[in-house]
Amino acid sequence: MIKREMYMKRIRPFMGTDLVKVMTGIRRSGKSVMLELIRKELLESGIKPEQFITINFEDMSYSHLLTASALHSEITARTAKINGKAYLFFDEIQEVKDWEKCINSFRFSLDCDIYITGSNARLLSGELATYLGGRYVEFTLYPFSFSEFLDLYRPIAGDEPIQKCFQKYLVSGGMPYLANIRYADEPSRQYLLDLFHSVQLKDILIRNKIRDVDLLERIISYITVNIGKPFSATSLAKFLKSEQRTVAPDTILNYIKYCCDAYLFYQVKRENLQGKQILSTNEKYYIADHGIREAVFGGNMRDINLVLENIVYMELLRRGYKVTVGKIDTKGIDFICDKQGEKLYVQVTYLLASEETILREFGAYDNVRDNFPKYVVSMDEFDMSRNGIKHRNIRDFLLEEKWN
Template sequence: MVEKISKEQVLDRLRFENYWWRHHTIEEDYNDMQRRLYFDIFKPMVIDQSVKRAVVLMGPRRVGKTVMLHHTIQELLEQGVPAQKIIFITVENPIYTTIALEDLFNYALEAVGQKNPKDCYVFFDEIQYLKDWEIHLKTLVDSYRSTKFIVSGSAAAALKFKSNESGAGRFTDFLLPPLTFYEYIHINNLQHLMVESSLLWKNKEQPFYDTINAQLLNEHFVKYINFGGYPEIIFSPQMQKNPGRYIKQDIVDKVLLRDLPSLYGIKDVEELNRLFTTICFNTAHEFDYGDLSRTSGVKKHLIKTYIEYLESAFLVKKISRVNHTGKTFQREVKFKLYLSNPSLYAALFTPVTITNEKKMGDLVETAIYSQWMHRDWFNPYYARWRKGEVDMVGIDDGSLKPIWALEIKWSNRYVEKPNELSSLIDFCTENKLSSALITTIDIKTQQSFQGVTLQYVPCATYAYNVGKNTLDKKK
């Protein structure tokens, strides 16, 4: 006879997961991990009981969502919230698969001996594996007005879609992206390498930070490109020796083979995997649907849908093209694709070295784009026309005209040879831009050329500043 999981087994599992019920602190492993800088933005959303909304924490795998939830629990404990008022449930645990969300909540109250749900904080981790989770969560928010519900999930776009569809006025979304280079510096306690500069970009809103040791900062920038998107791998030399085993198996394969097929009903996962591998190897390149179909072997009519799936899993980002006057195209024929996290390249292929100029160029461009991807209020573009290209341009939402231009180079040669930046100069002249930015390996300077002020900034310091300013704006 097949035995069913008993209620007592469920209660025992809940008691095991909620370590603080017994010890009044989170487990040491979680407590020892550094808090992500996004924690200071996320924490107030949870602690504020006056807002009767559930908080939906979303983001790709292994960026620290579960750790952030535990850090939030520790903060609640330190602020005097009774341990028995804090409940944590890992929804994807097989022992809970047949139990409704409200029943899980009531079991947890029973397990901790809590009869009154008032002023409880309830955390549901990896909620996307519960069918119709948004309907169940909406019911809980409406039924238990004095209880704060916090959920997390890795399939961010699917979560966001369902959150927007069913949780209007009841859910607040929070996206936790991969580490920025600014966070990488912070987590590694390397802030002493950065100093506020009196030179470029100096203003009250966005001070510019320079480095006191460009060589050391570049060494860390390359390490960030190879391993830095994931907090755990930064501190594990063992994982860095074999990033394919860690990142590919634990992150990429689970997303491609389990998350996306289960959420979107994808049948041919090998086809999806081929497309992702093609994009990964060619990150920062321009594509069209025909090129991708021929290179990957995936049917052309499926490419667009698969890219949308990969974007929903925060594996890639598609960037749209504008012409030499900054105008978008009515029909999207060409576009660029970037890995949302440059570390994915090292996982599928091999870590890049500082001397590999061609591949470093692609991955540096990917890394810089990935810093901008954290700005959910801003969409960068690239410009390409018959006679030239500019790597990144900013378009004003109101006037729909270019307001800045950036050329991403892993080279110092353009300081001595500004004439080789003819596309950038032409774009600035056409759009009446008085200045433009060019990244370098380690030179920071500026010069005037053909009526345009060219500002040169090292790639690593530029990435640091974009990440810092993004986080400051979010705060």
């Protein structure tokens, strides 16, 4: 178990406060482990073990607590026996009907510190916003970064050079459990397949009461194969029509939203740098974990340019950047990144193998007049920085502590 200090630094200031700490992210991305890390740190600070109440609602042992009233009665009775503040840890809380009413009630009626996890973005919409408005903080957990992957893979790989380690990351991805099966190829593939089917069934199909399973599978396949490519629901509708499936663009967008709610995909909007406006067409989508893409559909090494882009995008999210796709005149910039006014531009390509490629990637910044850092990231081993634009090998870029 690694400490995931990047997340702990963000959570730590809120520990012990009356704000509800909400951890979200794709299924099996390490949310339960994060609860354990928080619990361990609280214990080390002097909190007594008997002050903790921990419930994982996917455990059948707690099936009798899947309504707000049942959970409220149980927790009220158990906290009455605790001397001092109660520390409540609820894993996969969305399994409880009307859970948000229950959590809000605890805030007012109990002396408690509350931590919850869930695998659906709508956890923080609708009723939760109504009941907790402004009295919660959200932390999204992502699969392992390359740095976290190395911490667990290197003891397994021995003296394997970092280039080989990165090749393994390209196909295995960053789902935490893979370390438990030592990143063995076939077991890893089977695990990721099962994870994908679990997300598709539990977090998308069942939760959204989808009946047209075939349509959902086709849309997921299309988006997964085309990660990082500009997307239009209308063009996908035409493609499906050519396969004898007539479907409205709005239906496609709804299905994709369900996938984004389950943290399977992330949508990136386009930004016009000249007009300073967000464009509502031709967004891009990236998958939460590129290892899932390889296990389910294959082709990560064939589509390495897209996969590298996906890896960089997820790293930008991990580090807290808001990300858009840039457009200025006829040129595109892969990522415009902003974190509280701290800005960054990133171009991603496989190899700067020709002068034409070099001119295209570095030339994307020709009309960007500000002084924020501008990067071109690739698999090349030699530094090709020029004109104030920094070139980085992707491994070095991912392992740098700071980019500014």
